[in-house]
Amino acid sequence: MDPVTAEAVSQKSEQAEDSDEETLDVLDDDDLTDPEDLLEDDSDDDDEESEEEAKPESRVVTRARQDWINGKASARREDPVKTYLREIGKVPLLTKEGEVELAKAMEIGAYAELSIAVIVGKVAATKLKKDKSLSVVEKPQCEELVEKGHAAAELMISSAFEEKLGDELPRTSDRDELETLVTLGTAARDRLTISNLRLVVSIAKRYMNRGLSFLDLIQEGNMGLMKAVEKFDYMRGYKFSTYATWWIRQAITRAIADQSRTIRVPVHMIETVRELNRVKREYIQSHGSAPTLEDLSVLTGMSIDKIKKVESVSQYTASLERPFGEEDEDTLGDFIEDPASPSPTKETFRMFLKEQLSRALDQLDEREREILKLRYGLEDGHPRTLKDVSLKFNITRERVRQIEIKAIEKLKHPSRRAELKRFRELLLAED
Template sequence: MGGVYPMVVKKASSSRAKPSQKPAKATSKSKKKAPAKAKTAPKPKPAAKAKKAAPKKVAAKKAVAKAPARKKAAPKKKAATKSAAAEKKAAPKKAAPKKAAAKKAAAKKAAKTKVASKAKAKKSAAKKSAPKPVEVEPEAKIPVDEEVDAAGDKTGEEGAEEDVEKVPSEDEQAEQYALDPKKREERSEKIKDLIKLAEDQGYLTFEDINETLPDDVISADEVGAYLALLKGMDIEIIESADVDRYKKKSAKKAATGRTKLDFFDDPIRMYLHQMGQVPLLTREQEVEICKRIEKAEIGVRTMFNLIGVAATKYLALVERLENSDERFDRIVIDKFVESREDYMGLLPRIKGEIDRGQKLLMKQYTDSAKRNATSQLKSRREKAMIKTRERLSKSFNKLHFKQKVIEQMAGEVDKTSQVFLQALRHQDVLLKRRTSKKRERDLSSNRKLMRELEHEFCIGRDEVKTFIQEMRLHMRQGQQARTEMVEANLRLVISIVKKYMNRGLSFLDLIQEGNTGLMKAVEKFEYRRGYKFSTYATWWIRQAATRAIADQARTIRIPVHMIETINKLLRVQKKLVQELGREPTPEEAAEEMDLPVERVRAVYKMAQQPISLQSPVGDGDDAHFGDFIEDKSAENPSEMTAYSMLKDRLRDVLDTLTERERAVLDYRFGLTDGYSRTLEEVGREFNVTRERIRQIEAKALRKLRHPTRMRKLEGFLEMR
């Protein structure tokens, strides 16, 4: 070691023999900056801790500490680059390792000396040719400002090299961290502690991060990465001064969240909220929507009637109507029919027109499909087919089927058309395959299916797709217009059905039934009569609600006419209570309603609400209502026990009699099977006369009345 120090000091003296102004400026800057750092840490701390805590706190609070640090570190990096280049050049020499070791030793000892001792050491090193090693005080920690001054006195390449050796670069730190599994584990544990702390208190402060992160995390990039990780986990990072304000804000958010949760848990509130977002309709808007519905219905009916398969559907429905397999009012529009008898009388004639038109249309389509026909002939045939379709459409309209029925048949035709279009696509796929026996078989069966469907539709392949698309478009437009009308009048349903609450159906069920009536009103509304839709829909909604209450409110269904009688009786009872000041008797209610008293009593019984035997009683679920109802068919346990004891005692007493006397008493009183026999029957059993049996019975009873035997049975005399 003695040979190393002269080399280091020699280099230092030679470097300081050439004075430079730059190191002096750097020293002054570092001295000026020292108080600023001291402000961030007012209490004197050890040098190592001050160096680590200050950059970490600044980076944690501002999350951006790259620019200032890198500007000042620029000269050091250049110096480090020069020193690295110098070391590479000096690598072949043997003295290089010794020089590097001497530099490191000199840097460590120079950092621990005081400022005054350093100055003396510099002067002596400049004068003496054989320099002595610098005196070092025993392991004394210097304040931050002195350490900065000591670092600032170093000049030239040696100072730069010492700085590079003292503060490793970010790459070196990352490499050291990657190679050290203990540090990796320590950092992951610290991050887990931060996450747990954030879960407990709902937020993190910059002070929490400073205190928890390891001391070796000092670079801005690392601190910024940890902050980004925490923010990516939706953890709030705030200043310590904002903690109270954040807690108040969180409490307010929690209250709002609970309110929103209650809102989403209540389906009625959600329904009313969504309903309120749809504006009401004016008279003009209602007319416009009704016109759209009418236009869509006409479009669906027209497109459906033009398809050849429509005739088959109409004929099948007419046949079911004739056979009474379908209800008349479900299929036919009543307002276009004067009497059902006249309509049913016209059905055979209309059915014949449709049948003849369908056959003619199929023949015309078959002729038009022939390829040897001229263009003029094809044109005439197409015109003839159009006329036939128009005649068929008029025959269809004479049936006056409801729009709902027509749309139902159109849906069935739509499904059939899907099969037809799928066969077309399959045909294209088969034609692209290589020629084979399987391909030819598939093509043959697919062509056969397509011919059958074409013959059924009576239109070409290209026309099928066009007709079906237009029919679907009209159906969608009509459904959209109906939905608009229904959604705009949902408030009307609420205002009507709320009067029918507490009658056996929940409010949501009443709303659903009212909406069903509203949809029926949309289907039947006629805007040309000049009334507003709400006037017409009110009756449908009211009728749907009352019918639902009558049909579904009770476990045991009551007829509608009896429901009306019950409601009338309840109104009369309420009126009499107000007049008399007490509950009326059945006679008074019968006189007021002009009904027999027995009828009123029956209505009172019918008005009672049934209760389930499994209904819980009290707060717990252990007791049920049925447990408190007396079962009259069940035997009393105490009586059963008494009878069992009586039977045993009686058997003991009877054992004191003779066998014949015991048997006679058994038969006469039915002690064994409960069936008592007459004297004659018992006499037949023993082949004796009735008189003899009577004598045996009397003798046996006298024996039983003896005090010794009576004493055993006198406790049971009160039993019946």
């Protein structure tokens, strides 16, 4: 190989290596543990082999980068439900003894928090008597603190007085121990809650497809779980899951009743609807036919009017703007009949009748035609009296009547009468 060719090949090889290094800079260290392995070259120093192997190495790096991008994109598209289930699945379940230990820690933490509140209340009471510089606004806040025994931060005490109060609080090991117990109690409550998140998921699955998404059901169930944690009494001897199930179910069912419908229905009415549907199912299974209103009244003890009201409540609402199909631009409202709108067939008949009348009236003279239009309201739908027409044409009412009769006699010609009679029969049949 001549020197010029060798120098060109060497430059291409260096450019390929520079390009590979720039590609590797885009990748994270966690995705490629050893980037140099992708560029490892077992060839000798021959310039021709270096030129041939630069391209495969570049393809390897590009493929690795594409795999990394696809992995990141797949993570972004991952179902949030699966992510949530995977995370809560990592938390170990508790035994009955573990639940009792956590409940005891929560109870001790609650007592410790109350003890701290008592200490703060006593110091606040003493400070209220001694400090004459308290403003009128601060004194009611201090009195409220003493009365309720709450922590100072929870009662919005002014920052100046809170600083004075903090100087008076005893800095003893007992107080530090109480604060530690409060922290342990909070941690125990969190642990008891997190360890039972899978219980919420198992219960939420039973209420799917009832108007709320699965994640919403889980969220509402978690709120019921937190309430169960606050009210759990380990002294009764039952497992926490047995107690929490009822709180979780109540939270989910209340959320479905309150949020699943566009128009909210009271909870007691929802329960009545469920009872009525249960009676209907049992009747159909035993008799093979749908029950009548009288049958439902006998079986449920409700009046027929109340049953009708319950059935109307059980109907779901739908938006008229909802698309009728996936690719069609038509909405649901486009396919609902408007009872106030006229029939297209009738409107067509009226249009042809109007044209036929216009052709028939064209055979009359101008005054006869105008008098008939005014007397029968053929143009605006408002008939005029003989007096109104006589004033318009400056003639007597009797003369108007005579002209009207004469014009009608002309329209009774057999050729015109047969055509108009046919339209009249069609309109009467449509009505």
